[in-house]
Amino acid sequence: MPKSLELFLSYVINGLIIGNIYGLMALGLTLILGVMKIVNFAHGEFYMLGGYAAYICSIKLGLGPVAGILGAIVTVFFIGLFVERALLTPFYSGRLERPSDYALLMTFSLSVFLMNVVIPIFGPYQKASAPLAEGSVNLGIVSVGATRVIASLVAILLMALLLLLLSKTRLGIALRAIAQDRDAAAICGIDVNRMNPVAFGIGTAMAAAAGALLAPTFLVYPASGSLAASKANAILVLGGMGSIKGAIIGALLLGVLESLGVLFLSPGYRDVYGFLVIVLVLLIKPTGLFGGQEF
C-alpha cells in the first residue's frame, strides 16, 4: 500500500474511533428530542458529569475503569430522571403559553448551573479517570491507543443496546411511537408523559457514557462538556433533526471530516472543519442528510 494511502486510512480510522463516541452523545440528544420535543442544551453538562462520576469511581474510590463507566451511566441516569421530574414537567402541563421557550431557557440555565456547581467541588483543574487499558492496539496500518479503541468499542456496544431496546422491546416501540405521533401514541394507551423521564434518563446516561469513555484521554473539567455538546448539536443538524440513522452516520462523518481536516489542512482548526461541512450541507439540503425521518 502506498505510504500516502496508508496515512489517509489511518486518519479515517482515527476519525471513526472518535465518531462512535460522538454518536453516543448525539444518539442521547436525538432520543430526548424525538420523544420530548426538547433540545437539551445541558447535554454537554451531563457528559461532563459522566466524566466526573467516572473519575470518582475509578480514581477516588479506586474501583477501576469498568466501575467508572458503569458508575457514570447509573449516576447520571438518576440525575436525569430527577432533573426531568423537577424542572421539565411544566413543559407538558399545557399551562405554559410558550413551552418551547421554557424548555430552551430551563435547559440552558441548567447547563450554566451545572458547569459552575462543580467548580467548588472538583476545582477548575483537569482530572483524568483511570485509563481503560494500557498500551496501544495495532490495527494493521495504524497503531491506536488501547484506551481509545476500547472506548470506541464500548460506544458501539452501547449504541447497539439502545437500538436493540428501541427496535425489539415494547418500551422501545412506545418511545418511537411517541416520537412519531404523540396524540396517536396516547390513544394507543401509552402514557406519553410518563415516558419523558425514561427518555431523558436514557438520553443523559448516553451523554454520561460518552463523557466517561473520553475522560481518560480528553480529561474532564467544568467546561469540558461545551465542545462535546456543540458537536452533538451539529451532528443533529447534519443528520436531520430527530433521525437516529442520521445521528449515527452524522457522527461518524463528523469524526472522519475532522480527522481529515487535521491531515490535509491544519491540526489547529480541528473543531472547525466539521462545522464548515455542516454549513455547506445545510446550504444544499436544509433538512440535513436524513431530515424528515423520525426514529
Add this chain to the structure above:
Amino acid sequence: MLVLSHVTASYGDVRALNDVSLEVKKGEIFALLGANGAGKSSTLRSIVGLLKISQGAIEFLGQRIENRNPVDIVRRGISMVFEGRRIFPELTVRENLVAGAYLIKDAKVRQERMAELFERFPRLAERQSQLAGSLSGGEQQMLAIARALISKPSLLLMDEPSMGLAPKVVDEVFRIIVELNAAGTTILLVEQNAQRALEIATRAAVLETGHVALAGSAAELLNNEKVRAAYLGM
C-alpha cells in the same frame, strides 16, 4: 353509553365547542355531521381527553371521564381512529399493532388479538414487516382501524375514515363499520360523506360552529330539507 352534557372547549382563544350535548346509546352507530371547522373532530378529541374541556361533563358507562388522561379513557374501553389515519409511518405494520396493544400486558393475549386481526385484514398480514408509511392509503386506513380494534373497545370513535380513499376502499371501510357494529361495538362516526354515514347510522347529529344544530334518527335527518340541501347536495 356516552353522554356529553353542555361541553365547551377552546384552543387558546378560539372556541371549538360551544355547549355541545349529545348521547350515544349502546349498540348504535351515531353519525356526527357538519362542515369543516364545525367541531366534529374537537368533539372526539374532548371525549378521549386530548382536548381539555372548560365546562360541561362527559360520562361513559355512568362515570365521569372529562379531562382525564387519555390512557385512563382508553383503558375504560374507548378507542379512536384519527382523521388522516395517523399510523406510525416509521414503525412496521406489526409494531403499529404492538403499540396499539400497549395496555395489554399479557403477551399471549396480544398474540391472539394480532392473529385475529391479521385474519380479518389479510393484506396487513402480508405486509406485517413493512414500514406502515409505505402502505397504500387504503391499507393505512385498515391498519389504523386494526390498531384501534386490538384493545377491543366497546366504543369506537372514527374520524373521517373514508377521507382521501378510492371509492372501492370507501365501500370496504363502510362495510367494516357495519360489521363491527353488528359484532357489538358501538360507533361514533364523524363523516364528510353524509349520505353514506346516514345510510348506516342509527341516529345522527349535525354540528354547526361548535354546537348541535340538529339531532335525530338517521332516517329523519336523511329526509330533513336543511340537511339535504347543506350536506347531501340535493
